[in-house]
Amino acid sequence: MTWKLIAIVVVILIVVGVAAYILTQQTTANANVIIQDDTACGLNDASCLFNPASYNATVNGAAVFWRNDGGVNHTVGTNSTLNANGLDTFTSNSIAHGGTYSHTFTVKGTYHYYCTIHAWMKGIINVN
């Protein structure tokens, strides 16, 4: 009886462990741009950034995924001042640590984007 119980617990732990591993791997694989910070992000803090700063995507191809690995919330928003007319526009909600945002680009072009909370955090997506 005790051995049966131990065997069941071991099987459950293995299943949970494998599931957690698979979920973690998928999250990592899906993130194209990592949002990083030093958990402070005082004004013009250069350690708060998008990595890589420039990323290449395809029109109507795979969605671009951003993931916030930082300690404070961030956003991903297109820069209407720098971007040409006719390009996609979007602004994410506030993304907490571990959260993701994605966008599938529908128009070719150079997309400047930034964090609307920390406006000096800037990135580019080149869509071809």
Ligand SMILES: [Cu+2]
């Ligand atoms: Cu930010």
